[in-house]
Amino acid sequence: MEIYGKKRALAALGRFAQSGRFPHALLLTGDSGIGKRVLADYTAMMYMCTGEGRKPCMRCNECRRTEQHIHPDVVYPLSVMEKGKYNADDLRSFIAGCYIKPNDGDIRVCVFEALDSMSVICQNTLLKFIEEPLDFNRYIFTADRKEPVLQTVLSRVTAVTVDACDEKEFAAALSGHGIDASRAEELFARFGGNIGAALKFEENGDDMQYYHAAVKACDALADKKELDCLLAVSSLKTREEVFAALGILTDIFAQAAAYKSGKGTAEKYMDRTKRIASAYSLAAITKMYDEALRLYGMSFTNPNVKLFAAECCGALFDAAESANRR
Numbered sequence: 236m237e238i239y240g241k242k243r244a245l246a247a248l249g250r251f252a253q254s255g256r257f258p259h260a261l262l263l264t265g266d267s268g269i270g271k272r273v274l275a276d277y278t279a280m281m282y283m284c285t286g287e288g289r290k291p292c293m294r295c296n297e298c299r300r301t302e303q304h305i306h307p308d309v310v311y312p313l314s315v316m317e318k319g320k321y322n323a324d325d326l327r328s329f330i331a332g333c334y335i336k337p338n339d340g341d342i343r344v345c346v347f348e349a350l351d352s353m354s355v356i357c358q359n360t361l362l363k364f365i366e367e368p369l370d371f372n373r374y375i376f377t378a379d380r381k382e383p384v385l386q387t388v389l390s391r392v393t394a395v396t397v398d399a400c401d402e403k404e405f406a407a408a409l410s411g412h413g414i415d416a417s418r419a420e421e422l423f424a425r426f427g428g429n430i431g432a433a434l435k436f437e438e439n440g441d442d443m444q445y446y447h448a449a450v451k452a453c454d455a456l457a458d459k460k461e462l463d464c465l466l467a468v469s470s471l472k473t474r475e476e477v478f479a480a481l482g483i484l485t486d487i488f489a490q491a492a493a494y495k496s497g498k499g500t501a502e503k504y505m506d507r508t509k510r511i512a513s514a515y516s517l518a519a520i521t522k523m524y525d526e527a528l529r530l531y532g533m534s535f536t537n538p539n540v541k542l543f544a545a546e547c548c549g550a551l552f553d554a555a556e557s558a559n560r561r
């Protein structure tokens with residue numbers, strides 16, 4: 236198992252392990268593709284490891300089975316949900332199974348991925364489960380963003396931010412996938428140390444409809460052309476695509492706000508970040524960010540994808556204008 240970057244996250248986990256107070260419930264947050272799943276597996280090993288010395292030892296039977304995803308007591312509920320999405324019925328039956336003692340050892344680790352894609356009903360179901368922790372259960376959650384997660388759930392977990400790697404590590408990781416240094420440099424400019432996102436982009440190329448839709452929508456916002464924005468999002472066909480596109484827009488607005496206020500560099504989506512920063516006031520960008528985040532949290536609750544995508548355009552333009560009027 237290769238772990239690139241994530242220095243701060245690994246240091247935080249190391250401190251928990253050393254102090255002997257490893258939390259019962261951990262939330263790993265960070266952009267899609269940053270390596271939360273790898274870190275979740277690594278953390279699961281820390282819980283399960285029966286080896287000597289530093290944990291995880293990566294050598295004992297528990298570590299090896301966890302790494303290979305064949306440990307019967309390291310469970311991934313999202314993988315057993317119908318259509319790979321959380322729903323209250325499947326979640327309840329999964330939880331019911333967790334009241335039974337683990338198969339092999341003393342500990343069961345439940346890895347709840349994409350906590351931020353869970354509906355409020357599902358999150359409340361989950362809350363009841365983690366509020367009354369059983370001695371043998373540990374919980375690892377992953378989420379791109381904390382905002383869609385209920386405060387009541389957040390108050391029960393210890394959050395660790397998964398950080399991106401630096402340019403050197405990024406290039407090293409990509410060279411392992413046959414990507415040369417100059418291409419790695421370009422990709423770093425676009426994805427800012429997010430190896431997973433860069434690899435996905437390289438693999439899918441032009442199929443990354445949501446990426447193209449998001450940057451076109453962003454250009455339309457910078458040019459203040461609402462019709463172009465509507466055309467850009469009309470290519471989005473699924474909730475997942477809308478969710479991913481809104482995630483990118485949220486990132487761009489967050490970076491543009493930091494860039495505009497002199498607090499950050501525009502290392503990801505460089506051109507777009509700068510365009511938004513020069514087209515709008517800080518107040519307008521902040522409003523657009525808030526609005527994008529709100530819509531992001533609603534991505535999975537809306538029944539009509541096309542209508543929702545169109546509403547997103549309108550809402551973002553309204554947010555920008557309302558700040559400009561003041």
Ligand SMILES: [Zn+2]
Pocket residue numbers: 283284285286291292293294295296297298299
């Ligand atoms: Zn081990």
